[in-house]
Amino acid sequence: xxxxxxxxxxxxxxxxxxxxxxxxxxxxxxxxxxxxxxxxxxxxxxxxxxxxxxxxxxxxxxxxxxxxxxxxxxxxxxxxxxxxxxxxxxxxxxxxxxxxxxxxxxxxxxxxxxxxxxxxxxxxxxxxxxxxxxxxxxxxxxxxxxxxxxxxxxxxxxxxxxxxxxxxxxxxxxxxxxxxxxxxxxxxxxxxxxxxxxxxxxxxxxxxxxxx
Amino acid sequence: xxxxxxxxxxxxxxxxxxxxxxxxxxxxxxxxxxxxxxxxxxxxxxxxxxxxxxxxxxxxxxxxxxxxxxxxxxxxxxxxxxxxxxxxxxxxxxxxxxxxxxxxxxxxxxxxxxxxxxxxxxxxxxxxxxxxxxxxxxxxxxxxxxxxxxxxxxxxxxxxxxxxxxxxxxxxxxxxxxxxxxxxxxxxxxxxxxxxxxxxxxxxxxxxxxxx
Amino acid sequence: xxxxxxxxxxxxxxxxxxxxxxxxxxxxxxxxxxxxxxxxxxxxxxxxxxxxxxxxxxxxxxxxxxxxxxxxxxxxxxxxxxxxxxxxxxxxxxxxxxxxxxxxxxxxxxxxxxxxxxxxxxxxxxxxxxxxxxxxxxxxxxxxxxxxxxxxxxxxxxxxxxxxxxxxxxxxxxxxxxxxxxxxxxxxxxxxxxxxxxxxxxxxxxxxxxxx
Amino acid sequence: xxxxxxxxxxxxxxxxxxxxxxxxxxxxxxxxxxxxxxxxxxxxxxxxxxxxxxxxxxxxxxxxxxxxxxxxxxxxxxxxxxxxxxxxxxxxxxxxxxxxxxxxxxxxxxxxxxxxxxxxxxxxxxxxxxxxxxxxxxxxxxxxxxxxxxxxxxxxxxxxxxxxxxxxxxxxxxxxxxxxxxxxxxxxxxxxxxxxxxxxxxxxxxxxxxxx
DNA sequence: AATGAATGAGTTTTCATTCAT
DNA sequence: TATGAATGAAAACTCATTCAT
Numbered sequence: 023x024x025x026x027x028x029x030x031x032x033x034x035x036x037x038x039x040x041x042x043x044x045x046x047x048x049x050x051x052x053x054x055x056x057x058x059x060x061x062x063x064x065x066x067x068x069x070x071x072x073x074x075x076x077x078x079x080x081x082x083x084x085x086x087x088x089x090x091x092x093x094x095x096x097x098x099x100x101x102x103x104x105x106x107x108x109x110x111x112x113x114x115x116x117x118x119x120x121x122x123x124x125x126x127x128x129x130x131x132x133x134x135x136x137x138x139x140x141x142x143x144x145x146x147x148x149x150x151x152x153x154x155x156x157x158x159x160x161x162x163x164x165x166x167x168x169x170x171x172x173x174x175x176x177x178x179x180x181x182x183x184x185x186x187x188x189x190x191x192x193x194x195x196x197x198x199x200x201x202x203x204x205x206x207x208x209x210x211x212x213x214x215x216x217x218x219x220x221x222x223x224x225x226x227x228x229x230x231x232x233x234x
Numbered sequence: 235x236x237x238x239x240x241x242x243x244x245x246x247x248x249x250x251x252x253x254x255x256x257x258x259x260x261x262x263x264x265x266x267x268x269x270x271x272x273x274x275x276x277x278x279x280x281x282x283x284x285x286x287x288x289x290x291x292x293x294x295x296x297x298x299x300x301x302x303x304x305x306x307x308x309x310x311x312x313x314x315x316x317x318x319x320x321x322x323x324x325x326x327x328x329x330x331x332x333x334x335x336x337x338x339x340x341x342x343x344x345x346x347x348x349x350x351x352x353x354x355x356x357x358x359x360x361x362x363x364x365x366x367x368x369x370x371x372x373x374x375x376x377x378x379x380x381x382x383x384x385x386x387x388x389x390x391x392x393x394x395x396x397x398x399x400x401x402x403x404x405x406x407x408x409x410x411x412x413x414x415x416x417x418x419x420x421x422x423x424x425x426x427x428x429x430x431x432x433x434x435x436x437x438x439x440x441x442x443x444x445x446x
Numbered sequence: 447x448x449x450x451x452x453x454x455x456x457x458x459x460x461x462x463x464x465x466x467x468x469x470x471x472x473x474x475x476x477x478x479x480x481x482x483x484x485x486x487x488x489x490x491x492x493x494x495x496x497x498x499x500x501x502x503x504x505x506x507x508x509x510x511x512x513x514x515x516x517x518x519x520x521x522x523x524x525x526x527x528x529x530x531x532x533x534x535x536x537x538x539x540x541x542x543x544x545x546x547x548x549x550x551x552x553x554x555x556x557x558x559x560x561x562x563x564x565x566x567x568x569x570x571x572x573x574x575x576x577x578x579x580x581x582x583x584x585x586x587x588x589x590x591x592x593x594x595x596x597x598x599x600x601x602x603x604x605x606x607x608x609x610x611x612x613x614x615x616x617x618x619x620x621x622x623x624x625x626x627x628x629x630x631x632x633x634x635x636x637x638x639x640x641x642x643x644x645x646x647x648x649x650x651x652x653x654x655x656x657x658x
Numbered sequence: 659x660x661x662x663x664x665x666x667x668x669x670x671x672x673x674x675x676x677x678x679x680x681x682x683x684x685x686x687x688x689x690x691x692x693x694x695x696x697x698x699x700x701x702x703x704x705x706x707x708x709x710x711x712x713x714x715x716x717x718x719x720x721x722x723x724x725x726x727x728x729x730x731x732x733x734x735x736x737x738x739x740x741x742x743x744x745x746x747x748x749x750x751x752x753x754x755x756x757x758x759x760x761x762x763x764x765x766x767x768x769x770x771x772x773x774x775x776x777x778x779x780x781x782x783x784x785x786x787x788x789x790x791x792x793x794x795x796x797x798x799x800x801x802x803x804x805x806x807x808x809x810x811x812x813x814x815x816x817x818x819x820x821x822x823x824x825x826x827x828x829x830x831x832x833x834x835x836x837x838x839x840x841x842x843x844x845x846x847x848x849x850x851x852x853x854x855x856x857x858x859x860x861x862x863x864x865x866x867x868x869x870x
Numbered sequence: 871a872a873t874g875a876a877t878g879a880g881t882t883t884t885c886a887t888t889c890a891t
Numbered sequence: 892t893a894t895g896a897a898t899g900a901a902a903a904c905t906c907a908t909t910c911a912t
Contacts, residue, residue, distance in 0.1 A: 034875065059356060061273035065903060077877050080904065141356050144271060159417065186421055187430045190414070191407065198406050205371060209398055218399045225437065246892065277886060289889085289894045298886065458896065483780060485697035489882060501898050504883065565780050568695060583841065610845055611854045614838070615831065622830050629795060633822055642823045649861065670871065701907060713873045713910085722907060 027095065028153045030088045033081045043082050047072040048096045051089050055138045060090050060145050091150050094143055097135040098157040104128045105164055113171035115178075119220055121168045125196050126216045133200030140201050165189035188223070195219055240365045242300045245293045255294045259284045260308045263301050268346050272302050272354045303362050306355055309347040310369040316340045317376055325383035327390075331432055333380045337408050338428045345412030352413050377401035400435070407431055451519065452577045454512045457505045467506050471496040472520045475513050479562045484514050484569050515574050518567055521559040522581040528552045529588055537595035539602075543644055545592045549620050550640045557624030564625050589613035612647070619643055664789045666724045669717045679718045683708045684732045687725050692770050696726050696778045727786050730779055733771040734793040740764045741800055749807035751814075755856055757804045761832050762852045769836030776837050801825035824859070831855055 032040050050071030054063040065086050069079040083089055105128065108121045129136060143154055166189040172178040173185065180188075199206060199215060206215065244252050262283030266275040277298050281291040295301055317340065320333045341348060355366055378401040384390040385397065392400075411418060411427060418427065456464050474495030478487040489510050493503040507513055529552065532545045553560060567578055590613040596602040597609065604612075623630060623639060630639065668676050686707030690699040701722050705715040719725055741764065744757045765772060779790055802825040808814040809821060816824075835842060835851060842851065 036875080039875080061357070064901085075877050076904085077879095077906085078875075081875070084904095086903065141353070144353050145273075155416065162417070183422070183426065184430060184434070187427070187434065190410070190418060191403070191431075191434070194406055194410050194414075195403065198402070202402070202406075204367065205374070206402060210395070214395065215399070218396060219403075222396070222399065222403070248892090251892085276884085287894050288887090289896095290892075292887070293892070296887095460896085463896080485781075488880085499898050500883085501885085501900095502896075505896070508883095510882065565777070568777050569697075579840065586841070607846070607850065608854060608858070611851070611858065614834070614842060615827070615855075615858070618830055618834050618838075619827065622826070626826070626830075628791065629798070630826060634819070638819065639823070642820060643827075646820070646823065646827070672871085675871085700905085711873050712908090713875095714871075716908070717871070720908095 028091065028150055030092060031084045040082060043072075043074070043078075044092055045096075046074075047079065047082065047089060048093050051093050052097075052135060052138055055090075055093065055142060056134050060142045065089075087145075087147060087150070090142060090146060091154070094139050094146065094154050095157075097132070097139045098154065098161070100135070101128060101132060102157065102161060102164075104132075105161065108164075108168065110164060110167045111171055113175035113177060115172060115224070118168055118172055119224070121165075122192055122220055122223070123216055125165070125192065126199060126212065126219070129196035129199050130212050133203060136197055136200045137203075140197055162189050162193050165192050192219075192223070240303065240362055242304060243296045252294060255284075255286070255290075256304055257308075258286070259291065259294065259301060260305050263305050264309075264347060264350055267302075267305065267350045267354060272357050277301075299357075299359060299362070302354060302357060303366070306351050306358065306366050307369075309344070309351045310366065310373070312347070313340060313344060314369065314373060314376075316344075317373065320376075320380065322376060322379045323383055325387035325389060327384065327436070330380055330384055331436070333377075334404055334432055334435070335428050337377070337404065338411060338424065338431070341408040341411050342424050345415065348409055348412045349415075352409055374401050374405050377404050404431075404435070452515065452574055454516060455508045464506060467496075467498070467502075468516055469520075470498075471503065471506065471513060472517050475517050476521075476559060476562055479514075479517065479566060480558050484566045489513075511569075511571060511574070514566055514569060515578070518563050518570065518578050519581075521556070521563045522578065522585070524559070525552060525556060526581065526585060526588075528556075529585065532588075532592065534588060534591045535595055537599035537601060539596065539648070542592055542596055543648070545589075546616060546644055546647070547640050549589070549616065550623060550636065550643070553620040553623050554636050557627065560621055560624045561627075564621055586613050586617050589616050616643075616647070664727065664786055666728060667720045676718060679708075679710070679714075680728055681732075682710070683715065683718065683725060684729050687729050688733075688771060688774055691726075691729065691774045691778060696781050701725075723781075723783060723786070726778060726782060727790070730775050730782065730790050731793075733768070733775045734790065734797070736771070737764060737768060738793070738797060738800075740768075741797065744800075744804065746800060746803045747807055749811035749813060751808060751860070754804055754808055755860070757801075758828060758856055758859070759852055761801070761828065762835065762848070762855070765832040765835050766848050769839065772833055772836045773839075776833060798825050798829050801828050828855075828859070 034040055034043075047068065050073070051063070051068050054067055054071055065079065066076050068086075068089055069076040072079065083092070105125060108124055109117055110121070143151070146154060166185055169178070169185045169188055170182075173180060199212075210218070246252055246255075259280065262285070263275070263280050266279055266283055277291065278288050280298075280301055281288040284291065295304070317337060320336055321329055322333070355363070358366060378397055381390065381397045381400055382394075385392060411424075422430070458464055458467075471492065474497070475487070475492050478491055478495055489503065490500050492510075492513055493500040496503065507516070529549060532548055533541055534545070567575070570578060590609055593602065593609045593612055597604060623636070634642070670676055670679075683704065686709070687699070687704050690703055690707055701715065702712050704722075704725055705712040708715065719728070741761060744760055745753055746757070779787065782790060802821055805814065805821050805824055806818075809816060835848075846854070
């Protein structure tokens with residue numbers, strides 16, 4: 023799977039160093055964006071939080087927006103990487119349930135990052151946005167595959183459109199767990215939320231009932 | 235229902251005039267926020283789009299954030315007003331379905347406003363935010379009532395927690411129709427989306443099947 | 447004679463005020479450019495020297511380069527205005543000599559401004575430069591007219607090319623009086639310089655001898 | 659003739675290497691200054707254009723201004739070197755004319771360099787400037803000698819002041835051929851320009867007529 | 871001698887807000 | 892009430908120079 027990603031220009035040549043500095047930068051930036059959002063965070067603050075001078079920071083990026091791009095890109099990558107632990111091809115209801123449960127857990131652990139991304143993607147300029155949105159599509163696709171395999175194996179019966187909506191819904195519900203935490207996490211524990219959602223889901227699929 | 239809402243200070247005394255000017259301001263601001271977001275929009279631009287001078291604008295607000303608050307507040311009010319058309323108390327599956335359908339349609343018609351709000355609420359400062367989030371809770375509550383009445387009348391059988399999740403899910407799915415339009419609206423027409431979602435929902439509830 | 451000149455954008459509407467503030471700005475800027483050149487002068491220094499805040503200054507221009515343009519433009523205008531005192535059409539040797547003498551005197555009085563301009567025009571960006579160079583052409587043309595009329599009246603005999611070179615030479619020598627002052631003004635007083643140059647010129651033209 | 663020239667500090671000891679690196683630097687810098695001027699050219703760009711790293715460059719100079727000094731100095735040296743081909747002592751009108759012609763040709767061939775120098779000397783700081791201006795004086799002196807010899811031999815008759823002005827004029831006209839190329843070179847070929855200028859000159863001197 | 875990553879003072883420009891008219 | 896000129900703090904970004912390797 024070749025990743026086509028926007029290259030962010032660096033003046034520094036040492037690729038390993040770039041990798042290192044950028045991950046320091048991303049860590050620093052996420053903390054700040056979480057607290058104050060992208061626009062209210064200054065480049066100097068990012069540099070400081072990253073542990074280097076403003077001049078050094080600009081050796082590794084061209085514009086402030088590059089930081090946002092790197093942050094978003096990195097979060098998607100982490101999420102995707104974790105999701106790739108799932109066996110998408112098995113096609114059993116158990117694997118589907120496991121997959122969904124796992125996804126919700128990832129969303130819970132990365133809720134800060136997901137919150138930042140959810141809130142700030144729209145701040146990316148028109149020409150970088152597609153690169154990031156593509157990743158969102160990919161993640162929904164992973165969900166779709168997970169469901170579609172069950173359909174392929176005859177374990178579930180539904181048309182493509184339904185598979186698509188379902189995948190989107192799961193994806194959204196996972197994001198909302200972090201995004202609307204102030205509302206949702208007041209009412210439910212993670213396990214409750216997972217159970218309720220999978221229950222509804224499986225019931226919605228074909229009357230199948232897991233627990234209660 | 236007494237509305238507790240943050241008072242936005244105005245130097246001008248004439249209440250009617252305040253109302254008039256502010257609605258002009260909100261109209262102008264929404265257009266701009268839609269295009270460029272809150273942070274990239276300047277107060278001068280808002281004043282210009284509203285049809286008066288920057289000096290005049292500051293007679294009706296105290297800070298730029300006030301504009302954002304007014305915008306968010308106004309959008310919620312509009313949405314709520316439209317949702318209040320629904321008969322929440324009837325407690326039949328038909329009224330539930332009608333209510334959901336109606337909600338999705340409102341979300342479709344107001345998708346620009348909803349997008350703005352969804353993206354910019356987090357830009358509100360910590361002390362205004364609660365006022366706005368409270369409205370979100372209220373809207374979810376309306377959804378909950380709609381479902382709960384069915385439970386009360388024995389038409390549906392489920393515990394409170396499930397009612398709560400369900401209400402949240404519907405609320406989210408409606409917002410996502412506008413927020414992820416670039417993804418969702420490529421795959422579905424509004425009617426398809428509504429049908430699929432209500433199908434899943436009613437199936438999820440108790441095996442009930444509307445169409446297909 | 448309609449002047450086609452590049453419009454420099456101002457946020458302020460009051461045209462009289464623009465005129466006033468800009469002339470304050472030009473005065474301040476010329477002093478500074480004279481001492482340190484355009485690049486070594488900061489916008490804050492210009493604002494301060496002009497008697498207003500940096501914010502105010504930017505209400506009357508868009509970029510630092512605009513200041514340079516305004517300065518150059520204004521200098522050319524002043525020079526041109528002064529040169530227009532000359533009667534270019536008379537076509538006598540006396541009027542020619544008077545014209546040249548007058549030109550040298552103007553160059554002497556405005557030597558600071560001319561120095562600035564001579565040194566900084568090249569700092570103008572490619573798209574403004576033509577507007578300014580056009581003015582240089584116009585000034586050489588004025589010189590040409592002055593000579594050409596003498597040819598027309600039969601007082602002088604030479605072809606167009608020679609008229610052209612001659613006009614350029616005079617124009618240059620005038621500028622050099624200010625530009626190479628450290629060299630020239632050590633050796634000559636203004637009157638000496640004028641006499642020597644007109645002598646050479648008139649001798650060069652047709653053996654005519656004014657003084658000595 | 660002992661050259662008093664400002665020493666530019668180098669950390670490196672090997673004199674031959676210094677010479678080599680500096681001439682690479684000058685070549686690179688002239689190209690860049692020609693295009694963008696001294697101030698808009700960065701030290702990194704100069705280093706790159708010179709074929710070595712920024713660190714290495716700073717082994718051979720102390721400040722960015724040193725580069726400008728080296729460039730100006732080198733250009734003057736080249737021009738002077740070429741002018742030294744002329745036989746200044748012969749004292750005939752033919753040799754005078756040849757000298758002038760030759761000078762104009764040198765100015766034509768080196769017009770880029772001369773342009774750079776003409777535009778950027780003023781960027782030199784007050785303490786380096788004299789070293790460079792001295793060279794300008796020397797070059798004018800060479801012109802003066804060329805003419806003076808003719809006076810000494812009785813071929814021309816004029817006082818010292820006139821010799822001085824004449825030498826300055828020739829010097830300027832040569833520089834202007836390159837500096838105002840956009841204006842002059844539109845109207846004349848080099849040969850035309852040389853002919854016209856020498857014509858005027860010799861006529862100006864004593865009614866002598868070379869060609870036409 | 872050569873390299874290039876690190877630095878941070880300094881630069882231009884923006885924009886929310888005020889206040890005299 | 893309405894206006895818009897004035898303000899200056901704050902922001903993004905640059906680049907000459909240094910110094911450890």
